[in-house]
Amino acid sequence: MSPEIHLAQQPEADELLGRSPLALMIGMLLDQQVPMEWAFTGPHTIAERLGKDDLDAHEIAAQDPEAFAALLSQKPAVHRYPGSMAKRIHQLCQYLVDEYDGDPTALWKDAPSGKEVLGRLLALPGFGKQKAQIFLALLGKQYGVCPDGWREAAGPYGEERAYRSAADITGPESLAKVRAHKQELKRAAKAAK
Numbered sequence: 741m742s743p744e745i746h747l748a749q750q751p752e753a754d755e756l757l758g759r760s761p762l763a764l765m766i767g768m769l770l771d772q773q774v775p776m777e778w779a780f781t782g783p784h785t786i787a788e789r790l791g792k793d794d795l796d797a798h799e800i801a802a803q804d805p806e807a808f809a810a811l812l813s814q815k816p817a818v819h820r821y822p823g824s825m826a827k828r829i830h831q832l833c834q835y836l837v838d839e840y841d842g843d844p845t846a847l848w849k850d851a852p853s854g855k856e857v858l859g860r861l862l863a864l865p866g867f868g869k870q871k872a873q874i875f876l877a878l879l880g881k882q883y884g885v886c887p888d889g890w891r892e893a894a895g896p897y898g899e900e901r902a903y904r905s906a907a908d909i910t911g912p913e914s915l916a917k918v919r920a921h922k923q924e925l926k927r928a929a930k931a932a933k
Contacts, residue, residue, distance in 0.1 A: 743882050746911050749777045750796040751830055753784035761844040763787070768875045769866045770908070774820045776906055782818045805817075819930065831865040839863075840897035848879060854890030854898075873897045877907035882897075889890045912916070 747767065747784060752876070756763045760770035764930035771779035776800035787795050789811050807828035812818040819825040833842075847864075861872035872905045873890040877897035880886035895906050903917035 743884070744910075745882065746781035746915070747776065747906055747909055748784065749912075749915070750781055750784070753781040756784045756787060761799045762795050762797055762833075764878070765832070765844050765864075765875070768871060769828055769832055770819050770825055771871075771906060776909075779819070780906070782825075785816075785818050786812065787813070795835040797836040797844070800830060801842075803830065804893070805830055826924065828866040835863075835865050846871065848885050851887050853888050854880075854893030857885075857887055857890065858893040874907055876903040877905065882905050882910070 745754045745764075747757055748754045757767055760783070762871060766783045766786070767780035770782045775826050783795055787793060792799075792857060803811075805827065808830055809823045812822040812826040812829075836842050836844055837882070847860045848857045851860065857879070858872055858876050861867050861875055862869065864872070867875070871897045873893070874897050876890060877894035880890045880894065880898060894907075896902060897907050902908055903921050905918065908913050908918055
């Protein structure tokens with residue numbers, strides 16, 4: 741059974757995120773320098789443009805990089821920076837093919853600990869510490885992927901009722917709380933200057 745996801749705030753895109761680990765991973769990769777909803781709608785847009793109902797790492801890795809960048813650049817673009825994000829998605833899928841036979845769930849399904857999952861996520865192209873911790877928290881909080889120590893490995897994003905990131909969004913109310921938290925962080929950073 742797939743979890744009920746509300747990251748894209750669009751039923752078809754959220755349904756894909758709930759059933760497709762690769763779509764979720766690509767959405768997380770896209771979640772930078774654009775509104776979260778835009779980022780997490782991206783995998784659905786890519787699947788539609790490929791004429792598919794799901795995403796496959798082998799298929800994306802086999803795409804001509806320029807053609808894939810053009811696919812992401814079609815209006816409306818999948819991201820604010822469609823060319824660079826196409827390259828990152830391509831690299832991510834190639835890594836998954838090379839290291840995990842294209843199966844994103846292999847990163848966590850046999851991991852003995854949250855620390856191990858975090859280490860595997862950190863090895864992904866385009867995943868720094870914060871993105872890896874948020875993704876680990878998202879897996880634990882909404883997908884039931886809870887290896888020992890996952891909350892600790894996810895850092896502050898693993899805390900219950902934290903409302904810090906995409907990991908905490910389960911509907912419009914929690915989305916508003918996450919946005920308020922991010923605005924507070926921006927205000928604090930601005931005041932510190």
